[in-house]
Each structure stands twice: as C-alpha cells, then as structure tokens.
C-alpha cells in the first residue's frame with residue numbers, strides 16, 4: 039500500500055546536493071518487452087553521468103549505487119498494469135518504490151530532487167479513506183486506499199458488567215443503564231479523539247463509519263465538526279462478527295457512491311463554466327489543443343476511453359491526426375492513446391486529471407477541461 043508517510047518521505051527528500059534518480063516504467067496489458075529490459079535501457083541513458091568527471095566524486099558514487107540497485111530490482115515481472123516508480127539517492131539512503139495504478143510512459147530523470155509530479159498527479163485521483171467500525175465499547179479504524187485496506191487504530195473501553203452478586207439486586211435498573219450510557223459516551227469521545235488524531239497525521243480525505251444502525255448516530259454526535267464534514271457515509275455491520283472483507287465491502291460501496299457523486303459535480307461545473315463563457319474546452323479537439331498550449335487547469339476524462347492520435351515530442355502538440363506538427367514543423371509520432379498522452383501533459387504542466395466513471399453528459403464529449411486562459415486560435419493544419 040502507498041502510505042502517506044512514503045509519499046511524504048519522497049516529496050520532502052533533500053539530497054543535499056547529491057543527484058536523485060527518478061524512474062517511471064509503465065505497464066499495459068500486452069506490452070512488448072519485459073520491464074527489466076526497459077528499465078535497463080533507461081539506465082543506459084544515465085550511465086555516462088556516473089562516469090562524468092565534471093561532477094563531484096560523491097555524486098558519481100551515489101549515481102553508481104542508484105544504477106546498481108535499479109538494475110537488480112526484483113519482483114518486476116509480477117507487475118501487470120500500472121506504473122512502477124522508483125526514487126533513488128544512494129548517497130543519502132533514499133530508495134523508494136511505489137506502484138501507481140495507472141500506466142505512464144517510461145522516463146528517467148536525474149535531478150537534485152525527486153521528480154514527483156507524475157506520481158502525485160496519479161495519486162491525486164484516489165481518496166484515502168478512514169473507515170471506523172464501532173459499537174458501544176470498541177472501535178477499530180482502517181485505512182482504505184485504492185484497492186487495499188489496513189488497520190490503523192483501535193480503541194477498547196471497558197464496558198459495564200452486569201452486577202452478579204447479592205447485594206446489588208437493590209440497585210435501580212435505570213441507575214445501571216445511566217452508568218452504561220456514561221461509559222458508552224466516554225467510549226465515543228475516545229473514538230472521536232482517535233479519529234481526529236488519525237486525520238491529523240494520515241492525510242485521510244473521507245470518513246466512513248460502520249456499525250449497528252442504532253448506534254452509529256451516537257458516535258457521529260461526538261465527532262468534531264471538521265470530521266463530520268468528511269463523513270462520506272455509514273454502513274450497517276455487526277462489529278462483533280464482521281470480517282475485514284465485510285468491512286471493506288461496506289466501505290467500498292460508500293466510497294464509490296461518494297466518488298460518482300463527486301464526478302457528477304465536476305462534470306456539471308465544467309459544463310456550466312463553458313455555458314457562462316468562462317475558459318473551458320469541451321470535446322476532444324479543443325481539449326487536445328488546450329493540452330498542447332498548457333492551458334488545462336483540470337481535465338475530466340471519461341474512464342476507459344482510448345483514442346489513437348499523434349504527438350509531437352518537441353513542442354508537445356497533440357491531435358487526432360497529422361504528420362507534421364504545426365507548431366514546430368517536426369514530425370508527429372502516432373500514439374495508440376492520445377487521451378493518455380493528454381492526461382500526462384496536463385499533469386506535467388501542473389494541472390489536475392480526473393477520470394470519470396459516472397454516467398454523465400461527459401460520455402458524449404469524452405473529455406472536458408477547465409482552462410487557465412481562453413483557448414488561443416488553432417494553427418492551420420499544415421498539409422503534409
């Protein structure tokens with residue numbers, strides 16, 4: 039699982055003037071060439087640097103260490119889809135590998151800091167949810183992220199035992215009940231405190247609560263307002279008997295519903311924006327042109343679509359067809375999926391990409407974008 043600590047460690051890494059190698063290797067079903075072959079050919083690009091006398095000895099030694107570790111990466115064969123991202127700076131003991139859920143194109147970058155933008159662009163799409171399953175005396179917290187769930191916290195408070203010896207028979211029944219309610223309240227308060235702490239450190243965006251339907255509202259009442267605002271939904275489950283799979287199933291349904299609702303809001307926002315004459319691009323041609331001129335602030339892509347097209351590596355021009363780039367006159371390279379190239383270009387320029395699964399008007403347009411500035415006129419398509 040990609041934890042927030044890992045991501046923070048990579049983002050906050052300071053190489054102290056040593057070079058950092060960032061490598062991305064994307065996998066698609068049916069990709070030709072093994073991952074390790076492609077990684078080796080990328081390493082080939084940076085090998086000369088490791089022997090370049092014009093950079094310091096410490097930097098060279100660190101780079102050689104990076105290359106060695108990247109050459110001997112294990113388990114790469116098991117990766118079937120997504121992108122393997124590795125960040126390495128041997129001289130400062132950084133070596134982090136992360137598997138991203140979407141395919142990005144291969145690249146290797148050597149710089150003074152990790153090249154994190156492609157990774158962050160992909161991860162931004164996924165919500166990190168905190169799932170808590172609670173009853174009157176116990177609570178367990180889980181983190182749900184992408185397709186994985188792990189336990190992150192637990193609260194166990196003493197429950198009131200039934201008095202079972204002579205002498206207590208006289209105690210008014212409602213007194214026992216009040217005492218039990220006090221204990222339950224204390225437990226909910228402790229649970230809310232644990233959740234606040236988890237949210238403070240864990241980077242969670244959504245809160246999902248599972249439990250007995252008659253008990254869950256009691257916990258919700260104890261949540262501080264910022265947490266209540268993150269509550270994506272609740273689900274019914276028996277905390278005593280629920281398996282992790284039951285919890286995950288219930289929580290995933292809530293997270294999915296939340297995500298589809300969110301997608302519908304985004305789509306109607308961008309369509310409103312276009313209708314009001316504010317900078318926006320609707321449909322493939324305008325979005326590709328907007329991506330070519332780095333105008334895209336946020337891009338919505340109907341999930342599961344792939345459209346063949348062309349790309350100019352030199353100028354970043356993207357289109358559905360053409361042999362010659364109208365921006366620089368260079369040759370355009372065909373690509374099997376120009377939407378993917380567009381998404382990567384948007385992330386590289388600091389924009390945001392969201393894939394939409396919900397059934398919305400976007401289906402008819404395939405892509406839509408909020409722009410940073412109005413779209414400039416398109417160049418005449420040059421006759422090839």
Ligand SMILES: [Zn+2]
Nearest residue numbers: 350353363366
């Ligand atoms: Zn060009």
